[in-house]
Amino acid sequence: xxxxxxxxxxxxxxxxxxxxxxxxxxxxxxxxxxxxxxxxxxxxxxxxxxxxxxxxxxxxxxxxxxxxxxxxxxxxxxxxxxxxxxxxxxxxxxxxxxxxxxxxxxxxxxxxxxxxxxxxxxxxxxxxxxxxxxxxxxxxxxxxxxxxxxxxxxxxxxxxxxxxxxxxxxxxxxxxxxxxxxxxxxxxxxxxxxxxxxxxxxxxxxxxxxxxxxxxxxxxxxxxxxxxxxxxxxxxxxxxxxxxxxxxxxxxxxxxxxxxxxxxxxxxxxxxxxxxxxxxxxxxxxxxxxxxxxxxxxxxxxxxxxxxxxxxxxxxxxxxxxxxxxxxxxxxxxxxxxxxxx
Numbered sequence: 001x002x003x004x005x006x007x008x009x010x011x012x013x014x015x016x017x018x019x020x021x022x023x024x025x026x027x028x029x030x031x032x033x034x035x036x037x038x039x040x041x042x043x044x045x046x047x048x049x050x051x052x053x054x055x056x057x058x059x060x061x062x063x064x065x066x067x068x069x070x071x072x073x074x075x076x077x078x079x080x081x082x083x084x085x086x087x088x089x090x091x092x093x094x095x096x097x098x099x100x101x102x103x104x105x106x107x108x109x110x111x112x113x114x115x116x117x118x119x120x121x122x123x124x125x126x127x128x129x130x131x132x133x134x135x136x137x138x139x140x141x142x143x144x145x146x147x148x149x150x151x152x153x154x155x156x157x158x159x160x161x162x163x164x165x166x167x168x169x170x171x172x173x174x175x176x177x178x179x180x181x182x183x184x185x186x187x188x189x190x191x192x193x194x195x196x197x198x199x200x201x202x203x204x205x206x207x208x209x210x211x212x213x214x215x216x217x218x219x220x221x222x223x224x225x226x227x228x229x230x231x232x233x234x235x236x237x238x239x240x241x242x243x244x245x246x247x248x249x250x251x252x253x254x255x256x257x258x259x260x261x262x263x264x265x266x267x268x269x270x271x272x273x274x275x276x277x278x279x280x281x282x283x284x285x286x287x288x289x290x291x292x293x294x295x296x297x298x299x300x301x302x303x304x305x306x307x308x309x310x311x312x313x314x315x316x317x318x319x320x321x322x323x324x325x326x327x328x329x330x331x332x333x334x335x336x337x338x339x340x341x342x
Contacts, residue, residue, distance in 0.1 A: 001096060002093050003026060003034050003097070003298055004089060004092065004098070005097070006036070006097070007099075007101060007124060008070055008108075009105050010070070012137070012138030013141040013278065014279045014283045014286065016063045016064070016065065018124075018288070019057060019067065019291070020057045020058075022034060022295045028054055035094060036049060038069045039069045041105070043071075044088050064275075064279060076108060099122070100294075102130060103323045105124075106121045119304065120305055122307055123136045123290070123306060127175060127176065128175040128176070129175065131324065133317075134308075136286075138275075140280050141279045141280045141283045142169065142275070146176060150184030153166055157214075158215045161215060163263050165218045165250045165257075167270065167271075168221060169222055172328065174223070182336075182340075187216045189337055191221050192224055198257075202256070206261055254266070292314075306319045
C-alpha cells in the first residue's frame, strides 16, 4: 500500500518520533511505501512530497521539530479545497493518509474522511486541548521547559524584590500554564478557562508581600482574558483557520500590576521556546506508540479514527470525537492550584 503522511499546525517535540515509528513498522513490518508531504496540507495541494524509508528516518527519535516541515494551510479556505486534495492524492497514487495535527488539521481530516478519503489521525497539540486523549506528545516537554524557566525566575525575582510574569502558550486551554505553574510554585496562574480580575490578581500579590514575601511569580497562558473588559487588549492578525495570533497579554498585565501596586514588575514570554528542542523521554514514548498505532490502523483498514492515549493504552476513537469539543481545565483542578495563590 502507498501511504501518505503529513503534519500540520505548529511544530512540537515528538513529531519526528511519530514519523520514524510509522516508517519503521509500515515499511519494515508491513512492506508499505510511505510518502511524506512537506508543509502539511499545502504540500498535498502543491505535490511537494518525499519518499520516507527506514534509512532516511534513522536518528530522528531525539530530534525536535519535524523533517517534513509544517504549515497552517487550510485546504477548505477555497470552495474546492476538498476536491483538490482528493485529486492530488489520486495523482500521487496515495491509497491512505495519516494526518498528524491538532483541532484544525484533524478537523480537515475528519471532513475529508466524511467525503470518502481513507484517513487516520494522530493527535498533536502542545496545548494538550484535544478531546478523547489524556495527553498529547510535546505537552510534557513544554511543561518541563516552562517549569525550568519558572525555577530560574524565582531566584532573580527574589534578588530584586520583583514581580515576575511568565507567559506560556495556551490559546483556548491553560494546561501548560496550570501544570508548569503548579510545578514551579507560581503565586498566581491565569488561564483562558477563567477570565481574570486584575484587581484580584493585584490584591493577592499585595497580600503576599505584606506577609513578608520578597517576590511573586505570575504564570499566564497567552489566551487568558480579563473579566468584563477590565483591561484593554490588542487584536492581532488571523491565520487561515481564523485564529488570532496571540502573545503579549503579559505586557498588559505588567502595566496594570505596576500601576496598581507600585511593585517593580518584569515579563518573560517563553513563546516558541516551548516548542523547540529535544522531547522528553515520556513524549518520545507517547509519540512512538502513536505512530505504531496509526500504521496499524491503516494496515487494518480502520479509517476515520484517531489514535489516542487513554490511561496507559493507545486506543482508536473517531476523529470527530477529538475535534468536536476542546478539552479544557475543570474548575476543580483550578481550585486545587488556587490553594497556593497569594
